[in-house]
Amino acid sequence: MQESKKSAILEFFGLILGCISMSVGINAFLKPHTIAPGGLSGLSVVLNKVTGIPVSVIMLIIGVPLVLLTFKIMGVKNSMKTLFGTLLFSFMVQATDGLSRMNLTHDALLSAIAGAVLIGLALGIMFKVDASTGGTDLIALILSKKFPNLKPTQFMSCLDGMVVISAGIVNRSIETALYSGLALFIIVKIADIVMEGFESSKAFFIISEKEEELRSAITSELDRGLTIINARGGYTNQNKDLFLVVLNNKRQENGLKKLVKRIDPKAFLIVTDVHEVLGNGFKEIE
Structure with a gap:
């Protein structure tokens, strides 16, 4: 009431x-x-x-x-x-x-x-x-x-x-x-x-052959969480892990790109703008 x-x-x-x-x-x-x-x-x-x-x-x-x-x-x-x-x-x-x-x-x-x-x-x-x-x-x-x-x-x-x-x-x-x-x-x-607001967030979808090394680097060096999604390649028909990382910091966005390039230059990376991010580590749900 x-x-x-x-x-x-x-x-x-x-x-x-x-x-x-x-x-x-x-x-x-x-x-x-x-x-x-x-x-x-x-x-x-x-x-x-x-x-x-x-x-x-x-x-x-x-x-x-x-x-x-x-x-x-x-x-x-x-x-x-x-x-x-x-x-x-x-x-x-x-x-x-x-x-x-x-x-x-x-x-x-x-x-x-x-x-x-x-x-x-x-x-x-x-x-x-x-x-x-x-x-x-x-x-x-x-x-x-x-x-x-x-x-x-x-x-x-x-x-x-x-x-x-x-x-x-x-x-x-x-x-x-x-x-x-x-x-x-x-x-x-x-x-x-x-x-x-003025906040800008981006979502990174990453597919890499060096999954464990990349996962460890993202969580330790960038101190960011990530979500692992089970996926399957349409051409190879092989199971792969798809990493989803959401960032709202320009410096970390550039840092993630450099990190991926350093660990696996052949990684597949998709970057997209995110309309709004709510929850732990971001803006509170109103």
Whole structure:
């Protein structure tokens, strides 16, 4: 019960912080140049340019019906949570609307970067605490139910692309579309960094004829653990041991490559990026 209460408080504050950061990014940097990096907020910026209706009002007109349409899909609890996020976000956008008339910078490129960083930070924080403000992901969810052969992410990519292109059309400038695309790219990257951190991990898969010597060197010289997987060669049909070593230290990564080359220059080595590593010796499981 205590853990559930703590999670709800974190989610609430994360949602507020995220809504403030996104609202500032939209009004202070993106809206003045009609930069629309996808999503409901980007679509609202485009429609605001065409109709003159406030961004916050457009977000409510589109966002609230979308949440109501997905009640059966998401369930009452998640739908109510998303509805609250939609209303709060619209309120924050309206509350910070004055920033769009302050002309903080006349440089569209700097505006695209600054706005994208603020929105990326906001999305990362909200993803981290499992908060939501609805938006085009709800449209993608509805469409994926109608067309089950296509994934929601595919619909989201199409919708974001259409918003980016429409920004260039209404502003009659290909540069606006390019800035919007750049902002979308930055948003995704910043959100990923907030979610996963700056840590970079790599997984090494090693096949060697000098198995015992290599195993001993990895555990003693590098002071790292490893997992031994029973494998069989598809060409030779012979049983082999496959070593799996996961490292999150650049120096150790280079050290492992040199170690393998020293012990068995003919070893077979596969190196791949690892999305996230949790557990003993790495980041704790949250």
